[in-house]
Amino acid sequence: MYVAVKGGERAIENAHAWLAEERRGNTDIAELSIAQIREQLSLAVNRVMAEGSLYDPDLAALAIKQARGDLIEAIFLMRAYRTTLPRFGASEPVDTGIMACDRRISATFKDLPGGQVLGPTFDYTHRLLDFKLAADGEVPKAPSRDAETGNVPHVTEFLNREGLIEEAPHDDTPPPDLTREPLEMPSPRALRLQALTRADEGFTLGLAYSTQRGYGRNHAFVGELRIGSVPVEMDIPELGFAVEIGEVILTECETVNQFTGSKTEPPQFTRGYGLVFGQTERKAISMALVDRALRWEELGEDNVGAPAQDAEFVLYHADNIQATGFLEHIKLPHYVDFQSELELVRKLRREAGAQQVQEAAE
Amino acid sequence: MKDTVSENNPRKVWMGLLAKAPEGRVAALLDAEISRPAFTWLRAPEIGSTMVRARAGSTGAPFNLGEMTITRCALTLETGEVGHSYIQGRSKADAEVAALVDALMQTTMASRLREAVFEPLEAGMATMKAARAAKAAATKVDFFTMTRGED
Numbered sequence: 156m157y158v159a160v161k162g163g164e165r166a167i168e169n170a171h172a173w174l175a176e177e178r179r180g181n182t183d184i185a186e187l188s189i190a191q192i193r194e195q196l197s198l199a200v201n202r203v204m205a206e207g208s209l210y211d212p213d214l215a216a217l218a219i220k221q222a223r224g225d226l227i228e229a230i231f232l233m234r235a236y237r238t239t240l241p242r243f244g245a246s247e248p249v250d251t252g253i254m255a256c257d258r259r260i261s262a263t264f265k266d267l268p269g270g271q272v273l274g275p276t277f278d279y280t281h282r283l284l285d286f287k288l289a290a291d292g293e294v295p296k297a298p299s300r301d302a303e304t305g306n307v308p309h310v311t312e313f314l315n316r317e318g319l320i321e322e323a324p325h326d327d328t329p330p331p332d333l334t335r336e337p338l339e340m341p342s343p344r345a346l347r348l349q350a351l352t353r354a355d356e357g358f359t360l361g362l363a364y365s366t367q368r369g370y371g372r373n374h375a376f377v378g379e380l381r382i383g384s385v386p387v388e389m390d391i392p393e394l395g396f397a398v399e400i401g402e403v404i405l406t407e408c409e410t411v412n413q414f415t416g417s418k419t420e421p422p423q424f425t426r427g428y429g430l431v432f433g434q435t436e437r438k439a440i441s442m443a444l445v446d447r448a449l450r451w452e453e454l455g456e457d458n459v460g461a462p463a464q465d466a467e468f469v470l471y472h473a474d475n476i477q478a479t480g481f482l483e484h485i486k487l488p489h490y491v492d493f494q495s496e497l498e499l500v501r502k503l504r505r506e507a508g509a510q511q512v513q514e515a516a517e
Numbered sequence: 518m519k520d521t522v523s524e525n526n527p528r529k530v531w532m533g534l535l536a537k538a539p540e541g542r543v544a545a546l547l548d549a550e551i552s553r554p555a556f557t558w559l560r561a562p563e564i565g566s567t568m569v570r571a572r573a574g575s576t577g578a579p580f581n582l583g584e585m586t587i588t589r590c591a592l593t594l595e596t597g598e599v600g601h602s603y604i605q606g607r608s609k610a611d612a613e614v615a616a617l618v619d620a621l622m623q624t625t626m627a628s629r630l631r632e633a634v635f636e637p638l639e640a641g642m643a644t645m646k647a648a649r650a651a652k653a654a655a656t657k658v659d660f661f662t663m664t665r666g667e668d
Contacts, residue, residue, distance in 0.1 A: 204583075205583070209566065209583065209584050209585070210583060210584065210585035211585065211586040211606065211607070213606075213607075214607075237566065240566040240584070241563070241565040242565060242566050242567070242568065242584070243567055243587055243603070244567055245570055245581070246567055246568065246570050248570045249569060249570065249571050249582070250575075251571070252575060255646060255650065256653060257652075257653050258653070258656075265660060270657045270658065271657065271658040272653050272657045272658075273656040274656055275656075276656075297652045297655065298652070298655040299648070299651035299655050300651060300654040300657070301654060302650035302651050302654035303654070309575060311574070322576075323572070323573055323574025323575065323576045323577030324576070324577060325577070326577055326578035326579070327578075327579065328578050328579070330570065330579045332581050333581075334581075344573055344580070345579065345580035345581075346580070348573055349580050349581045349582070352582055352583060353583060386533070386537070387569055388533075389567055389603065391603060394528075394601060396526060396529055397529070398529050398536065399533030399536055399537060400536045400567065400587055400603045400604060400605055401536050401587070401604065401605025401606070402605070403569060405571075407575065409575070428573050428574050428575075430575075430582060432582070
């Protein structure tokens with residue numbers, strides 16, 4: 156039996172009006188501007204761009220404001236906006252080798268060309284609350300030093316020279332796009348990387364951590380972590396050549412992983428790769444570890460049944476918008492579904508009760 | 518950025534600079550130098566996206582990293598030159614001025630604009646980049662070996 160029910164419009168309208176009021180909070184307190192969010196909550200902005208899969212700091216800041224700081228809600232807003240945009244094309248693959256690095260560290264080589272550049276990092280802070288920030292303190296100017304010019308070489312290049320690490324040979328296969336075709340298994344690495352770079356940070360972190368704790372261990376070292384801006388170049392059909400259309404800040408993590416070799420391959424290090432929009436290093440490191448774990452098959456490793464090795468499990472559960480959509484829909488009215496369940500349970504209880512009465516009578 | 522059309526295609530260079538300019542900067546420089554000429558739209562400013570690609574392991578097979586917002590337009594000057602712009606972000610005003618400068622750079626105005634628009638633009642962008650690079654350099658670790666305590 157289907158019962159159409161109307162009503163709730165006024166309640167919904169009023170709820171949204173109250174939401175707007177609560178979003179603003181106490182009006183005695185100055186309102187946040189989009190620029191303030193963009194400049195002062197930039198790591199939240201970066202996460203929303205990365206998982207929203209759309210690079211636009213002002214839009215991400217607006218989404219954070221609208222979502223009252225609920226980042227998954229903000230990511231949802233970005234994804235929804237993204238679908239309204241006509242796509243003008245695809246860029247040339249960005250060259251992270253020419254990145255203007257704000258940060259570049261290696262956990263595998265102490266002395267390396269370009270050096271260990273810490274950048275604006277939380278590392279080595281004491282993680283003590285800084286009450287000066289509560290007191291509206293002035294920021295001391297960051298020191299400067301003469302910079303070397305020229306590109307910073309990738310760490311994997313040094314290892315490649317000795318043949319100690321697997322190569323990432325140049326390839327121009329057009330990549331599949333999960334925003335255009337549904338995600339299907341088995342998935343090529345290009346599709347896995349696209350899914351991972353926009354995957355939920357917490358989920359990716361948890362999986363990466365599970366590999367470190369032994370569920371599909373792959374002995375990762377951070378060969379290199381770099382953060383900085385790279386130009387984006389796109390072919391312009393009207394002109395017949397490619398031009399730079401802008402710049403994006405990216406975080407790149409290359410892991411160097413142990414590999415014992417096989418019958419055909421000598422012992423060699425293998426690689427995991429993480430590349431994420433914005434300054435998002437926890438996510439980029441996590442992505443590299445999970446990417447490496449998912450490569451077990453192509454590297455001829457055993458499937459030990461670890462969650463991080465299971466591409467279907469990882470990729471179908473990594474998207475926080477899909478996940479939250481399905482999860483949160485169960486709070487919406489399911490009156491009819493539940494009514495039928497209720498009927499069923501009552502019927503079963505009646506039957507069980509009748510049987511007991513009958514047994515007692517016998 | 519290994520490009521077939523060569524790195525010294527001047528139009529490629531100026532279009533790249535226009536795309537990366539800080540918001541409103543090109544308009545300020547252009548309007549300080551000339552009053553804008555009349556033009557007709559070939560394609561009015563339009564906001565869209567570009568899929569940014571990258572390579573696995575930085576050198577391997579390409580994959581889709583995510584999209585970025587982009588605004589494009591095309592216009593014709595009364596003298597017939599066609600200007601295009603493809604610029605990051607959602608500023609229609611910036612896209613318009615970029616296309617206008619692209620068209621004007623194909624006229625006899627080119628050297629004047631090079632001096633009035635591109636030189637200060639490039640200098641400003643280089644200063645910003647250098648300031649960031651200098652701050653990064655200041656965070657470079659200088660290792661030194663402590664005296665060993667074996668003797």
